[in-house]
Amino acid sequence: MLFDVVTIFPGFFDSPLATGLLGRAGERGLVTVRCHDLRAWTHDRHRTVDDAPFGGGAGMVMLPGPWFEALDALAGERGVPGPPHVVLLAPDGTRFDQAAAARLARMPRVVLCCGRYEGVDERVRTRVDEVLSIGDYVLAGGETAALAVVDAVARLVPGVMGNAASAGEESFATPGGARLLEYPQYTRPASYRGLDVPAVLRSGDHGAIARWRRAQAAERTRRARPDLLARAEPAGSEPPDPAGPGRS
Ligand code: JD8
Secondary structure (H helix, E strand, O other): OEEEEEEOOHHHHHHHHHOHHHHHHHHOOOOEEEEEEHHHHOOOOOOOOEEOOOOOOOOOEEOHHHHHHHHHHHHOOOOOOOOOEEEEEEEEEEEOOHHHHHHHHOOOEEEEEEOOOOOEOHHHHHHOOEEEEOOOOOOOOOHHHHHHHHHHHHOOOOOOOOHHHHHHHHHHOOOOOOOOOOOOOOOOOOEEOOEEOOHHHHOOOHHHHHHHHHHHHHHHHHHHOHHHHHHOOOOOOOOOOOOOOOOO
16 A cells, blocks of 8 residues: 655654554555655745735645645656545544544555645645544644554555454444444553452453453443444344353
8 A cells, every 4th residue: 555645744754654563564565655745846946835815814824836736746656556545634624533544444545635834725625535634633734643544544454464453353343433442451460569450361261251351341431432332233242252151
């Protein structure tokens, strides 16, 4: 999969793209992320990308010219999958969620447009396929959102994660994309500063462990994210426990 990120801060992405799962995915050629400086598509001495808003108001708006030229150049590139799916990150976009991540992961090439200042001239939107927002808070620009999109999508690209991990992912997914929150995790030592690992996790009773984890996940979700539980599968629709029915 190929991402083309267009930004006035291409260096913003250097460390995250070189680190962890994304770094490895890049090395293995499974996910390529190219970061382009929007100013490459300016023509004036000062490489201007913004100007004052028509109608007045605070701040600056990004010029349509560099964006149109950038998108023309990227869409017209030879030797790469095309035409690309063009995404603008903006606070007024539709919510980027796990279902949107899965949808983008099936696309061979995605262009991510990162605005700054007060955003892009409205006419840029005539050149994008969709507008996405990562959540209801105000960021200084689209770069942080683009990085979240690359991270969430890349781990769904076949081969990026181990098979066991991706299979576990599927078992939690529901048709609407809603998920339960994760159950609590523990590792050694079994007792740390008087805090004990729940006995059921050390019992060896895999049926009891699975039931405990489901109950914990449901309870956490009810407390922190009741909106997710409303969309999750009704109780009793879990897949059969491979360990079979437990005692009691
Ligand atoms: C792009 C400029 C900042 C936006 C004035 C200063 C996404 N979930 C999200 N929150 N915020 C953004 C986002 C913010 C952006 C830009 C994305 C470009 N800004 C502006 C308008 C109001 N501030 C985002 N995705």
